[in-house]
Amino acid sequence: MTSVLASAAHSIAASVLATAQIQPGGTIPSSQIKEDAPDHTKPLTLTGKNIIIGVPGAFTAPCNSHIPAYIDNFDAFKEKGVSAIYVFGVNDAFVMKYVTSPIHFIADDKGTFVGSLGLAFDASALLGGPRSKRFVIVTEGHKVVSVAVEEAPPNVTVTSAKSILALL
Template sequence: MIQTGDALPGHEFTFVTDSGKSTADTHTLFAGKKAVIFAVPGAFTPTCSQAHLPGFVALEDEFQRKGVALFCLSVNDAFVMRAWQQQQNAEAITMLADGAGSFTQALGLAKDTGEFGGLRAQRFALLVDNGVVTQVCAEAPGQFEVSSAEAMLKLV
């Protein structure tokens, strides 16, 4: 599992916007930035849609005042992440689509949900400074506490 002091693994993400598709790698996305990457098991799933992402949407201005960019990671494709972003009014949050789960696996934070959904991200949040992890907040199975927007805001 990724640890404090580790650099984020290299990965290229695909983004879908009103202008079309684009790509960016982790170096480009996180160079010179303080950020929170929060991961959810799946877009449009209950806790993710009712609490996790909405918490960051509600507190986005406070993170911005502290100079912290927000990124939401899920093992979903870029089209699903864009649709979820629009449905949740989360335009200020960068959605990281990890379609094959390779980035999540490189972090050591993947889980296998079997027939329910296959490979998914554990629920977690990372504090990142210039591409280096400064805090790892991984949830215990079935929990939603340490990776919430409120918990992460206390750490930045």
């Protein structure tokens, strides 16, 4: 039984990690997301200008400095025409629902969304399995306008709220 589970986990990880990274001009894939509960999904509907943020793990040290700046600057993003900000973490819905803010916190519990963007990496040694690279995508509807990805997951430079506000 253990070898069957390990094999299945390896297959899922390999499929999550195999996609080419999304580029400007690309389209955010149609996805079912978990925002409110672990057993309830809804379609990701992007209208207007959006910010999609990927984080390796909720409440890790870098995330604790990365995401609060987006919450603190939410009004500044709105002034730049941003309709919504989404934070995707390869975590369960209970962890992602912990924060109450005007930002949408989305549980990508299996890493399928970030995998479909080509923005997953193997974090097995530290975080137990595939995780999201630290990234920010700006969209107009589902069309990708820009993609910023940190060279190393602990970094918060090109994906900082300050950098993205300057980009807009």
